[in-house]
Amino acid sequence: xxxxxxxxxxxxxxxxxxxxxxxxxxxxxxxxxxxxxxxxxxxxxxxxxxxxxxxxxxxxxxxxxxxxxxxxxxxxxxxxxxxxxxxxxxxxxxxxxxxxxxxxxx
Amino acid sequence: xxxxxxxxxxxxxxxxxxxxxxxxxxxxxxxxxxxxxxxxxxxxxxxxxxxxxxxxxxxxxxxxxxxxxxxxxxxxxxxxxxxxxxxxxxxxxxxxxxxxxxxxxxxxxxxxxxxxxxxxxxxxxxxxxxxxxxxxxxxxxxxxxxxxxxxxxxxxxxxxxxxxxxxxxxxxxxxxxxxxxxxxxxxxxxxxxxxxxxxxxxxxxxxxxxxxxxxxxxxxxxxxxxxxxxxxxxxxxxxxxxxxxxxxxxxxxxxxxxxxxxxxxxxxxxxxxxxxxxxxxxxxxxxxxxxxxxxxxxxxxxxxxxxxxxxxxxxxxxxxxxxxxxxxxxxxxxxxxxxxxxxxxxxxxxxxxxxxxxxxxxxxxxxxxxxxxxxxxxxxxxxxxxxxxxxxxxxxxxxxxxxxxxxxxxxxxxxxxxxxxxxxxxxxx
Ligand code: HEM
Ligand code: FES
Numbered sequence: 253x254x255x256x257x258x259x260x261x262x263x264x265x266x267x268x269x270x271x272x273x274x275x276x277x278x279x280x281x282x283x284x285x286x287x288x289x290x291x292x293x294x295x296x297x298x299x300x301x302x303x304x305x306x307x308x309x310x311x312x313x314x315x316x317x318x319x320x321x322x323x324x325x326x327x328x329x330x331x332x333x334x335x336x337x338x339x340x341x342x343x344x345x346x347x348x349x350x351x352x353x354x355x356x357x358x
Numbered sequence: 359x360x361x362x363x364x365x366x367x368x369x370x371x372x373x374x375x376x377x378x379x380x381x382x383x384x385x386x387x388x389x390x391x392x393x394x395x396x397x398x399x400x401x402x403x404x405x406x407x408x409x410x411x412x413x414x415x416x417x418x419x420x421x422x423x424x425x426x427x428x429x430x431x432x433x434x435x436x437x438x439x440x441x442x443x444x445x446x447x448x449x450x451x452x453x454x455x456x457x458x459x460x461x462x463x464x465x466x467x468x469x470x471x472x473x474x475x476x477x478x479x480x481x482x483x484x485x486x487x488x489x490x491x492x493x494x495x496x497x498x499x500x501x502x503x504x505x506x507x508x509x510x511x512x513x514x515x516x517x518x519x520x521x522x523x524x525x526x527x528x529x530x531x532x533x534x535x536x537x538x539x540x541x542x543x544x545x546x547x548x549x550x551x552x553x554x555x556x557x558x559x560x561x562x563x564x565x566x567x568x569x570x571x572x573x574x575x576x577x578x579x580x581x582x583x584x585x586x587x588x589x590x591x592x593x594x595x596x597x598x599x600x601x602x603x604x605x606x607x608x609x610x611x612x613x614x615x616x617x618x619x620x621x622x623x624x625x626x627x628x629x630x631x632x633x634x635x636x637x638x639x640x641x642x643x644x645x646x647x648x649x650x651x652x653x654x655x656x657x658x659x660x661x662x663x664x665x666x667x668x669x670x671x672x673x674x675x676x677x678x679x680x681x682x683x684x685x686x687x688x689x690x691x692x693x694x695x696x697x698x699x700x701x702x703x704x705x706x707x708x709x710x711x712x713x714x715x716x717x718x719x720x721x722x723x724x725x726x727x728x729x730x731x732x733x734x735x736x737x738x739x740x741x742x743x744x745x746x747x748x749x750x751x752x753x754x755x756x757x758x759x760x761x762x763x764x765x766x767x768x769x770x771x772x773x774x775x776x777x778x779x780x781x782x783x784x785x786x787x
Contacts, residue, residue: 292734
């Protein structure tokens with residue numbers, strides 16, 4: 253199991269565990285990170301699973317595909333290291349990764 | 359259909375899994391009993407070990423959230439079966455449901471973003487997605503507020519109204535019309551066309567409905583052509599003008615532009631009316647929840663989500679498997695048709711605590727009233743903004759809202775859910 257921490261907008265932290273191969277969105281939802289709305293269920297079709305990765309992790313994880321880049325244009329307050337969590341696949345290298353979750357998705 | 363009959367068919371054993379209509383639970387979604395309470399029927403279907411086979415429609419019905427979600431998210435599950443049937447079969451299929459010999463309907467209603475898959479779907483969806491983002495939709499808030507205020511001004515002289523026909527039915531034509539760029543005075547025509555076309559999707563459709571659907575499509579088409587010509591001459595800040603620019607940039611064809619405009623109107627018309635009605639009905643059936651919302655307006659967002667979950671206005675869509683696939687613990691061959699009962703999934707106790715309780719503060723509320731996967735509802739932010747503005751305004755302007763007829767009949771059928779009428783009395787606050 254890979255341990256992840258979701259840091260919410262108010263600074264509170266939610267610890268999560270995920271198996272490699274599942275999505276970061278799934279890990280957040282399972283751990284009760286309500287701010288990850290993920291309304292389309294992970295199809296890159298809604299843009300409501302926005303998260304922000306720390307710079308060093310952003311560089312290390314697989315780059316977003318064109319669909320995700322298009323969709324990121326529409327999230328609220330996008331950052332240079334923004335990702336759609338449903339499109340980020342958990343790998344064993346992510347052990348201990350921290351993920352920032354914005355205040356709102358809509 | 360009584361619940362007893364439903365319950366007695368619970369114990370489907372392995373050998374019962376093959377389609378066998380005799381002496382088994384039979385889904386009858388056109389009955390008055392189903393309209394009165396589909397949720398007990400859904401619960402009975404959900405309690406079966408595997409999906410329920412609905413003979414009449416040759417469809418395997420999914421009622422568990424996990425199954426519905428899995429199929430909606432599965433990219434090999436498509437809205438149409440064109441990939442594995444011949445053109446002759448497609449024509450025969452179209453004829454079998456009486457969708458043939460209606461040139462305008464075939465060209466602009468039967469083919470659109472919702473009915474497409476693959477490259478066409480991705481391309482069309484990308485073209486219109488930006489028009490329905492929260493930021494774009496938020497720009498409509500003042501216009502929606504002004505429209506709702508005006509409509510309530512007209513009604514506030516009356517103490518008793520039918521909330522559905524006197525209020526809700528006027529809302530979507532004006533609001534979606536405004537998004538598209540249709541002048542306000544033409545909103546009643548939009549409503550008429552939309553109703554004529556949508557009626558033809560009802561299971562009870564006949565040839566008269568067919569003629570009316572075709573005529574409405576033709577009139578709407580001609581109307582749009584005129585409006586497009588106006589916008590070409592003088593572009594405005596509206597969706598049609600922006601779609602014209604995208605058409606001219608080669609991103610979509612003229613036919614696709616027209617079918618998209620029609621879909622936007624049709625997809626959001628009846629559903630908005632229905633959920634306004636059922637949302638109001640829920641507040642009046644559960645006055646303690648209504649009071650909670652009156653006392654704390656910050657609950658409006660969760661309350662609106664709960665209205666969509668509790669009485670999902672578009673409870674049923676379908677998908678075709680294009681590969682052999684396991685669903686709900688059973689293997690199904692390519693070509694199988696699945697029914698996604700979003701309205702049933704939204705009452706699944708495996709996902710929602712006390713699913714049959716209407717709770718305006720429910721959090722999280724990961725319902726599927728807007729679907730899921732690649733066809734996830736484009737209009738969801740608009741639909742929720744309408745509801746937010748409307749119920750906030752009504753709560754501020756009216757006190758003591760009560761049902762004057764407590765027996766509320768809901769529309770019949772599987773694909774729509776909403777009260778036929780909702781007679782209420784209200785007092786200006
Ligand atoms: C008011 C309540 C509404 C509900 C419950 C609702 C529900 C849905 C659902 C469940 C789907 C997915 C269909 C499927 O899974 O096959 C869908 C798709 C769609 N909805 Fe909505 N909808 C609503 C309002 C609206 C509005 C107001 C609009 C437009 C202004 C709209 C536009 C669309 C479009 C264009 C699609 C097709 C998207 C695609 O195929 O990619 N809807 N809707
Ligand atoms: S969950 Fe919809 S885009 Fe990620």
